[in-house]
Amino acid sequence: MQTDDDLVWRCQYCGVENTVWVDLTVADKQDFIEECRICCRPNRIIITTNLADDENVLIESRITDE
Ligand SMILES: [Zn+2]
Structure with a gap:
């Protein structure tokens, strides 16, 4: 069973692809x-x-309201 992975997300501002390490053992969102x-x-x-x-x-990426 896979317990972690690098997932790809796309920047909502400039459109470039980034990767992020994710712990897949976390059941919650x-x-x-x-x-x-x-x-x-x-x-x-x-x-x-x-x-x-x-x-x-x-995985989804969204613009932040800051
Ligand atoms: Zn960007």
Whole structure:
């Protein structure tokens, strides 16, 4: 069983792809802020894992309202 992974998310400001390490053993929704490696603007990252299905990991990025 896979317990961690690097997931790809796209910056909502400049469109570049970033990667983030994710602990897949966390069952709950993960919601945190990551800065883009190119434009350094904060993106809100939301990860949803389904422990019943290793392949079912969803990642989305959103613009932060700051
Ligand atoms: Zn960016």
